[in-house]
Amino acid sequence: MELLTDEVVTAARERHVRLAITGLSQSGKTVLTTALVHHLLQSHKGRSLPFFEPAAQGRILSVKPIPEQCSFTFEQALAGLTQNPPQWPASTADLSQMSLAIHYRRAPGLGRLLGETATVYLDLIDYPGEWLLDLPLMHLDYAQWCQAQALLWQQSPRAELSAAWRQRLAQVDWFAPADDALLADLGHQYRALLQTLRGPDYGMSLLQPGRTLLPGHDDPEPLTLLFPVIVGVDDFSQQVPKNSALAEMKRRFERYRDELVKPFYRHHFARFDRQLVLVDCLKTLNRGEACFKDMQQALGEILQSFHYGQHSFLRRLFKPRIDKVVFASSKADHVTANQHHNLDQFLGLMIEDAQRQLRFDDIETQCMALASVRSTQAATADMDGQVLSCLKGYRKSDGQLVALFPGEVPTQLPEPNDWTDERFRFVDFAPVQLPTHDLQPQQHIRLDQMLDAVIGDYF
Amino acid sequence: MELLTDEVVTAARERHVRLAITGLSQSGKTVLTTALVHHLLQSHKGRSLPFFEPAAQGRILSVKPIPEQCSFTFEQALAGLTQNPPQWPASTADLSQMSLAIHYRRAPGLGRLLGETATVYLDLIDYPGEWLLDLPLMHLDYAQWCQAQALLWQQSPRAELSAAWRQRLAQVDWFAPADDALLADLGHQYRALLQTLRGPDYGMSLLQPGRTLLPGHDDPEPLTLLFPVIVGVDDFSQQVPKNSALAEMKRRFERYRDELVKPFYRHHFARFDRQLVLVDCLKTLNRGEACFKDMQQALGEILQSFHYGQHSFLRRLFKPRIDKVVFASSKADHVTANQHHNLDQFLGLMIEDAQRQLRFDDIETQCMALASVRSTQAATADMDGQVLSCLKGYRKSDGQLVALFPGEVPTQLPEPNDWTDERFRFVDFAPVQLPTHDLQPQQHIRLDQMLDAVIGDYF
DSSP states (O other): OOOOOHHHHHHHHEEEEEEEEEESTTSSHHHHHHHHHHHHHTGGGOOSOTTSHHHHTTOEEEEEEOGGGOOSOHHHHHHHHHSSSOOOOOOOOSOEEEEEEEEEEOOSSGGGGGOSEEEEEEEEEEOOHHHHTTGGGGGOOHHHHHHHHHHHTTSTTHHHHTHHHHHHHHHSOTTSBOOHHHHHHHHHHHHHHHHHHHSTTTOOOOOSOHHHHSOOTTOOHHHHTOOOOOSSOSOTTSOOOTTBHHHHHHHHHHHIIIIIIHHHHHHTGGGOSEEEEEEOHHHHHHHOHHHHHHHHHHHHHHHHTTOOOTTOHHHHHHTTTOOEEEEEESOGGGSOGGGHHHHHHHHHHHTHHHHHHHHHTTOEEEEEEOBSSOOOEEEEEEETTEEEEEEEEEBTTTOOEEEEOOOOOOSSOOOGGGGGGGOOOOOOBOOOOOOSSSOOGGGSBSHHHHHHHHHGGGO | OOOOOHHHHHHHHEEEEEEEEEESTTSSHHHHHHHHHHHHHTGGGOOSOTTSHHHHTTOEEEEEEOGGGOOSOHHHHHHHHHSSSOOOOOOOOSOEEEEEEEEEEOOSSGGGGGOSEEEEEEEEEEOOHHHHTTGGGGGOOHHHHHHHHHHHTTSTTHHHHTHHHHHHHHHSOTTSBOOHHHHHHHHHHHHHHHHHHHSTTTOOOOOSOHHHHSOOTTOOHHHHTOOOOOSSOSOTTSOOOTTBHHHHHHHHHHHIIIIIIHHHHHHTGGGOSEEEEEEOHHHHHHHOHHHHHHHHHHHHHHHHTTOOOTTOHHHHHHTTTOOEEEEEESOGGGSOGGGHHHHHHHHHHHTHHHHHHHHHTTOEEEEEEOBSSOOOEEEEEEETTEEEEEEEEEBTTTOOEEEEOOOOOOSSOOOGGGGGGGOOOOOOBOOOOOOSSSOOGGGSBSHHHHHHHHHGGGO
16 A cells, blocks of 8 residues: 555645535525524534534534634624524625634545544635626627627616616717716716616616626726616727727726626636525516516526636636536525425526536536525415415514415426416515524525535535 | 448338336226327327427327237227216236337438338237236245245234134144145135225235236136245244145245246246336325335335346346336326426335336436326415415216315325324326317326337337
């Protein structure tokens, strides 16, 4: 037998895994990260994560945060979830990281040659969902982006909302010298439009550029006021005077893409090993056809960027690292347990094409429904002499404790006539207080299965 | 290019596939065979089987039965299903075969070199479910079988029902010379026991030997009165006088196994290419724990016989042929569409171990819920302001047209306390009349997907 050098032994005893927790805005990334860390910190008790194998087998010896690498305000977020009444953490406004050292005993087998125990360093990276939508910009030039956006803004509700703004765009001479004040003004108006579309009345997903909605700390102002010229320029290929408004917009787009988007993905995305993509299917179904289709398109565009095609510079960035992507449909606690398969399946249908592409690229994918903090309990009702599964929980709208039938997850993508008379009306439940100690499996749904799918092979 | 000989061309233009339609007694094999043939005979119209690819693509040119190879009384069974009120065909009492010649156009591609059109000869083989349960006998000797049966007959309801018979067994001196009249009498009593257990009051599945319940045409009488000596012999390994009752029972068992069971499987089973196993999960759930566990055990034993282990003579018999087994949960029309995934999944859980073994042996397996004749239509009810999926159909018990919530398929194998207060009460619906012409997709559930999974690759 070959003797193992110290470095090999150290390398084998310490492994790093960087897990990106991604998802569109308000999909529950921060709550999930908080709950995940909370359960992991107690996983040596082997109680609350029965389907996370190393924890279930009692092989987790200790878990501790590595403070110098943590920018995620875990204590604050946890305090919100464990107070009474509990509070959801604020939306993610910047990139943040939570790092854990997980010391564990190896499973019986050959690995033991390298030592009885080992450590996995797990980095959970949470960042604004808005920024995820900049990913597709990386392989576009300004003309291509404007053309794609022109199509998008012709559809309802974008078309109605943007009428005044588009009228102003049409009056600009894009080949005349740039007027910085005018461009800033149009940029502010465009930002307001995106904010309205993201708001509760519309709930749209495909909102670009992401930093117009949520600028990063050090982003230069003009870049975060970037917008697409969707009217007023018929032919982007014609010669553009260097000092023209159009040339200025092109320059801003290229700087935005090359100075903000690309470095972000190079420094962060490119170093991810595993990827979790959170999707709130139920909320989107509730909001109706326009919202649903918009989210489907947004997911499609994001996932297409994962397509490491031969000509894509993304191939070079990603290929060596991410080898597993888990798609999770959040709020599984808002439907009954016997709808979970349908929720898994439904998410699969929503992202069918994207998933096929990932698999083609040898990236393992999986779809599952989960709830990082479980707000409901199972209940039953009698219906025609049969047992009907229901849910019990505090309704968000009025705070009442109710037991009710929460609705069915469709087994097919909705057809146009499925959207009539508010077909989908999933009830929103208020969060329940998470205990500080003695976490139990019933405080989540499948958080452990997700964890096992995403990083179980590291242990 | 090499020139193709006439034989090669003929071989390529004519392929045979033998599909075994198996399942426990009353799982719906005959109805399925009848419906399948009825739809296939109209499949050149490309209408009623949208998920059977060659039919959906309009490539089926003509389908005709081959009368000289058909022992299945198709016209009679079909007449029952198409009359008003419709009648389910009688149980299968013997082996029967239905052969079809399916003339089709090849899909565009290389295959076309061998000719534009080709023919698949499809043999559908239907045989009594009772006989399927003899499969496990093939790798047992009499002592092993008696010991397994002794355990079985200690459990309820077998234990109570068989008390008198077991008492008689205990009084026999099995080492004394055989008394043929006594053995015949005990055999008749045992047969009556099996008949009671199979009947509507108990609905048990694991009933051996199958030919005691349903003798074949030419089976010699003493062999079909075979029974296990489950009391009265403590040690099967001790020396047994040649003319003793026990020696006689051993001889009968060996003749039963070697003269009836083995040749049946050698002549039929060994020549099957594909296998469909029908299971009526819902009926078994309705009947309660004893019935459910008995069916699970019966399926397990049957499927274990598929295990082509190195020492099994079955390996030699099967290995070269069967390469795909589809498990179908019948009566999918008795639950709502959004329970179909759960029904697929539930069947998968019931036969999890067996399936794993098949996959290990490189046999493709799949579980799906289907209904060969659809007796219900989708309906909806309002429940807590939500749309609840229901079914509309004629209730079998009273013939009334009802719209009701038919109950939920469990997502896990039931635990002991799930069986309390009649948890499962799936409603039985009466069959609806099947049209003679103009079959539509809504007359079945997933019959086409099953067909595509089982034989689609032959076209």
